[in-house]
Amino acid sequence: MRERLFLLLILVLSGILLSFATQSISISYDEANIFFNGNGFIHYLAVYSTQFLGQNDFALRLPFILFHLASIVLLYKIGKLFLKKRVDRIISIAIYALLPGVNGVALLVNNGIIVIFFSLLFTYLYLKEYKVASHLVLIVCLFIDNSFAIFYIALFAYAIMKRKTDLLILTLILFSASMYLYGFDTGGKPKGYFVDTLGVYAIVFSPLLFLYFVYAMYRILIKEEKNLLWYISFFSLVVSLLLSLRQRLLLEDFAPFVVLSVPLMVKVFFNSYRVRLPAFRKLHTFFFITVLVFLVANTMLSFFHKPLYAFMNEPSKHFAINYDIAKELADALKSKGITKVMMKDDKMALRLKFYQIERGGNYKLSLQKEIEEGYEQINITYYGKVVKTFYLYSFK
Known part of the structure; x- marks a missing residue:
């Protein structure tokens, strides 16, 4: 019961914070273009919401906030499958709810939070061995967004390594279908976007947490058991970094899959933390607190960004x-x-x-x-x- 109360508290606080943020920002051109000229899933989500609640910022963004809250619940349920301690599961969803990149896609009219939700839904159903339902979700994903092509690549690699023949065949078919329907631009000359891509990932996670994400992926690669979440996050990261050597990427095509790694990072950290005697945990404690402080600061900065204008000589360069x-x-x-x-x-x-x-x-x-x-x-x-x-x- 206490664990569920913490989950509810995180959901309520996240919902309140995002609802407040809807009143402090305006619709962007890209969002307005989707709203008035789009024809995809997110267009109809936004349009139907405003028809029901009125044409205002809260109604425009409410569907995406609700998908975000549902994603937190799914991540919590996934965490229960391999995070044994209650505190680990609560910390996992709290960190996820604080990620600047996740809050960004939850607040804006874009496909990012929809991609995260369906990725988590498939992962949960598959890990719970609801094979038919999980495969149906994968098929539905094909018609939601072209970025699921990366998801299919990661699942294909997982299927090969774990000898899951049915998943291997299905992801190969779906990846081919995605390429046929949407294509995937891999052209262009090398222009040095690798560093830019790392910078965007650092913004998605916050810089220190991104460094730990890279460490956790590497540690699992060489020392620990590699589960489904690791394959999704690791291969999304690797593919995006490789492609960024040749072209500028839309990070919303990759970042939604990488943030699913939060429970893995929590598991790696506490495995290392708990094998040490209390007297030798000071460095880990300091690192954890430092990362958390920077994470909270980055997130609050994204929500309460307008005071920064007062300190800028060129307001046109403000990130928001x-x-x-x-x-x-x-x-x-x-x-x-x-x-x-x-x-x-x-x-x-x-x-x-x-x-x-x-x-x-x-x-x-x-x-x-x-x-x-x-x-x-x-x-x-x-x-x-x-x-x-x-x-x-x-x-x-």
């Missing part, structure tokens, strides 16, 4: 600039009774459309002064710092 401004600009226009505006910036126009600011009318919005008189200046300000300035012209 693409997820800010639009909502505040729409509110400023509505406060003036404006619901239609002409502008050259197609991307901002599509973002404003979500907030019921259409194109047209008797007003023009510009980032530049077009004439010296007859305009109204709209400043988007965070914590006393002007982040963006717009010029509003009236043609009445």
Whole structure:
């Protein structure tokens, strides 16, 4: 009962934090493009949610938050299969819930959290030996997202090593089908994106935790039993790093599979920690606390990012600039009774459309002064710092 209460507490806190974050960011251009012009699974998720709850940021992001919470439950159930101690399982899901990359895909309109959920669903069903159900999930994955091609490669390697003939045949067929339906670009000349890829992984995990992830994968490779989660995480990492030698990758194609390794990292750490006498655990304790502090700091920074604008000379270089401004600009226009505006910036126009600011009318919005008189200046300000300035012209 105590363990379930901790699980519930993590779910509640994660849900509250993500729900709060929906009110502090604006829809990005990529999200608006999916919402208005998409035709995939996540498009219909977002559209149906806003039709039911109203066209607002919370309704837009709610389906992805719910998938995130369901993923935490699945990871907890998977952890129960090979993490013997209750504290290990709780720490595992707590770390997962704190990962900056996981919170990012849980908050934004993208396929990442859907991929994580179905990967975990297959893993749980397969480990519980629900063979038919797990195979059906794999087939469904083919029609959800092209990134599952990497998942099929990892499962194919697992099937070869563990001599799982049925899984081997199925993943080979599904991988071939994925290549036929979506393709996979491996062209291009070497351009040195390997370091960039490592940097993105460090952001997904937080830098220190990523280093430990690499260590844990290596330690399991040479010393410990390699289970299904290891094959998924390890081969996703290796394939992404190899491909990054030739081209810039979309990390959402790989990162969702790598973060499934959290229970493995917890297991490796506590196996090493508990074989030592208490007097020789100080270094491990220090490392654990340091990693946790940096993890929490990185996560909180991603949620409470707006105060950083106050310390930046060039706000346009803020890491979250693409997820800010639009909502505040729409509110400023509505406060003036404006619901239609002409502008050259197609991307901002599509973002404003979500907030019921259409194109047209008797007003023009510009980032530049077009004439010296007859305009109204709209400043988007965070914590006393002007982040963006717009010029509003009236043609009445």
